[in-house]
Amino acid sequence: MKIAIYIRVSTEEQAQEGYSIKAQISRLEAYALSQGWIIVKTYIDDGQSAKDMKRTDLQKMMKDIEKGIFDCVLVYRLDRLTRSVLDLYTMLNFFEEHGVKFKSATEVYDTTTAMGRLFITLVAALAQWERENMGERIRMGLNQKAKEGKWAINVPPVGFDRDGDFLKINEKEANIVREIFNTYLTGLYGMTKIAKMMNHKGYRSKAGVSWKTATIHYVLTNKIYIGTMRYNYRVNKDQYFEVENVVEAIIPSEKFYEVQEMIKSRSVKHPRRATSPHIFTGVLKCARCGGVMNGKTSSMTRKDKKYISHHYYCNNKRVGTCDAPNIAQNYLEIQFMKAISVWTFNNKVANKAISSVLNDDESKNKINKITKELGKLEERRVKWQYAWANNMMSDTDLIKRNKEEDEKEKELQDKLSKIKNHFEVNHKNIELAKSLKNLQENWNELETQEKKKFIQLIVKEIRVNKTEQRLTPNSVVIESIKFL
Incomplete structure (x- = not known):
């Protein structure tokens, strides 16, 4: 089996017995020889902490994993790879996705065994707890940002561009939005036909893809076009709120609500x-x-x-x-x-x-x-x-x-x-x-x-x-x- 050995020594541990680079290389080479494995690459992060994954040789190793250069990563001890539960879980998932095994020379750590699976389960639980706490903090920050009238989502809606934390009108796209509203108000075309018209004219959505019925519906029902921003309208609906006058309106409010009434009158469920x-x-x-x-x-x-x-x-x-x-x-x-x-x-x-x-x-x-x-x-x-x-x-x-x-x-x-x-x-x-x-x-x-x-x-x-x-x-x- 082709393997890579990963070695890390932080500044504080340089003098500690058994943690020096030379000592780790010697023990890992001996262990690989005992297993009949071939060492194809060695990665050494000298004087770098394991608090995160921003390490020079660790990043090189992750890229080489994608290339399929080796079959297994061998370390002297688990804490040589990382001290972060979330980073460990991320790396083990990454290894598994690319068919690369992970082994510690001095610890029983094998995901094919019951003990290994138990450890992974505990890691997953802790990682989930860490992610959820982080998610709550991020959501609180984004909610506050949205309440201040700032755009808290990556991609702005069609008709607008980002200007720092706020939105500004993209006049070329705004004309497409106006055309969609005006066409629907004629009563001659449904959302599917309008999508077909947009595609025929060569228009593209904000993501650069073809228009679909769902994207036309999104435009026709989005209050951002009358200057009101919706937040949490798809996920976390229990925390949904709206912020008025965050941007200049593209569609007059009376025209927008006339469209909403038309949509409501036309909606017939076909289960x-x-x-x-x-x-x-x-x-x-x-x-x-x-x-x-x-x-x-x-x-x-x-x-x-x-x-x-x-x-x-x-x-x-x-x-x-x-x-x-x-x-x-x-x-x-x-x-x-x-x-x-x-x-x-x-x-x-x-x-x-x-x-x-x-x-x-x-x-x-x-x-x-x-x-x-x-x-x-x-x-x-x-x-x-x-x-x-x-x-x-x-x-x-x-x-x-x-x-x-x-x-x-x-x-x-x-x-x-x-x-x-x-x-x-x-x-x-x-x-x-x-x-x-x-x-x-x-x-x-x-x-x-x-x-x-x-x-x-x-x-x-x-x-x-x-x-x-x-x-x-x-x-x-x-x-x-x-x-x-």
Whole structure:
């Protein structure tokens, strides 16, 4: 295993025995040799405190972790890395995200053990307490700042720019805001159509992205445009307050409140009921843009007979950022059943698993037995580490013992991997293949709500596209299916 060693000595500790740079390097090199590890890089912060993470070589090490140069960070003692609970929690999370282990040469500190997990739990609790206290102090400061009429949020709303702690009008953006209000007041356009118009004209929101229904709604309902700042209107709503006359108004107040009345009169709730006729609701994604596809029902009358059809459309199409055509549900059903048929035919593992007999109890017993042996092996290693750290065991003896245990561990892990792989993969494929087989055989006999329930139980995501304008099932292409 490739490792990096991190060494830190503060000014006060320079003369203390066992803490000198030379002493730490010597002990860490010996420990790495005993484990059969390769030291690829050494980081030394000389004369720097561990009160925070603003240390030269620590920052270099964090950047190298992102590059994947080594697999583990080794320190002489935990306090060499940090003395801050919050910094420790941050670093351990960072290590885990990048697949890097952490080890202390003189302390039992291993997140793969029960003791290590207990320690991490305590660290997390303390870190949360520290963060919450810090958060309360920050919120109090921001609340006071907002009450003084200062802008306490990073990004100002469209129509304004930051001028120190206050806002000033951005005339170019203010004209867009006025256009949005005036267009809505005509009564001819809803928020979705206005978003589409803004995108068509090449306008962008303050964040530089396309306009959406939600961003238009934000503009039309934000009191900042009549000079009143809202604070805590999304989070901490119990502490919501408003501060008037903090900035020059862009929209006259009578026009603003006229818009609010129009929004109120137009608002009609359309809850997505469980009884909706759209089978693939909630799992369908557009293969072109990745957007969510919603269901829609349409009807037509021909020769006094009413025809009802169900289809899906990409949500981003409504605001002009996707050109995906609508997809008929009946065509999608046909292609979905074809995809399942191909999956079950090609998945030899699943087909074999269905016909095989899998003894769950026997596999579980074998897994438990090997896991216990691995636990005992780790306990022996901990004892030897303590003995070595207290000079009760030589470097040579530690190397010999570790080599023997490494061989034993490899043998046990190989056995465990084979058993788990056979048990878990086959067991999962049995259940999935049985479900899909039943689905194939019974799909046409199921009611719409039964089909919908089945999809929600086994499918996580379906990405679909329409490649032809012809009204045929082959015009619909399922590009991928993810099962739960």
